[in-house]
Amino acid sequence: MTKDFSQNRTLQILKDAATRKYGVLAAIAYNIEQLTALVRAAEAKRSPLIIQLFPSTLKQLPTLAFAAAAAVTQASVPISLHIDHAQDVDHIREIIATIPVDSVMVDMSHYDMAENLEKTKILAKECHDKGIAVEAESGRINGGEDGIADTGDLEALFTTPEDVDNFLAAGIDILAPSIGNLHGDYGPAGPAPGQLHFDRLESINKQINNRVHIALHGTNDFSPEIMRKCIDNGALKLNVNKLLLEVWNEHLRKHAAGTPLVTLLDDGMQILQKETEKFMDICGSSGKA
């Protein structure tokens, strides 16, 4: 039975972004204050938003996903809940059975290609049967993030046209290509000139031809110009972590010792909200909700 995806929040958000040609922030939250600031930014900017939690955060803070799910249903703008880089088959099955998520990144990129595709196909069907959309990474994006297996000792692999065909055949809904993007830091100057293959992104987008949506991972240190160039070449879902959260981290580093806790958190939420609003403007999602 083919699942009716007309009500899937993540896909509805990305479909509108594809039609009206803008990018949507898919922002990581590690705690309730960050979650709250992200949602406030979306409502203040009348912008759609995808909230992302890492599998490690689900284990560290088991109730956070339910707070996020409540925020999704109560927000006055379209917001969805996505689990980023789910790499463990049993955990993926537990997540889709117990948490009201809209989409999951089924990341089997630590397996060889045949096994990756086989596992992705099986899990995609299990997610779809529950109305949950699936993202997968083609090629290999190097580097590590919190709780994510570091692929640094493996060779980075650019996404090929064959990869695109294979992952589409596996039944995914969102493709995260490897175009020279990295998990982790590029350095203060951002990606080096030529490091990101925009021509490859553009040709992947043409090949996909609206059958699935494109997510871009590894946006630390991105300038507004690079962000816009990725969106212009077909990236709709912009995974952001430190790009937004560094202002929060910086605030805590500077003020934690001398500020009462409630004030510290309130100020941090305001700072993160403003930073998120800035990037909603940059992505062109402001005013689209």
Ligand SMILES: [Zn+2]
């Ligand atoms: Zn990623």
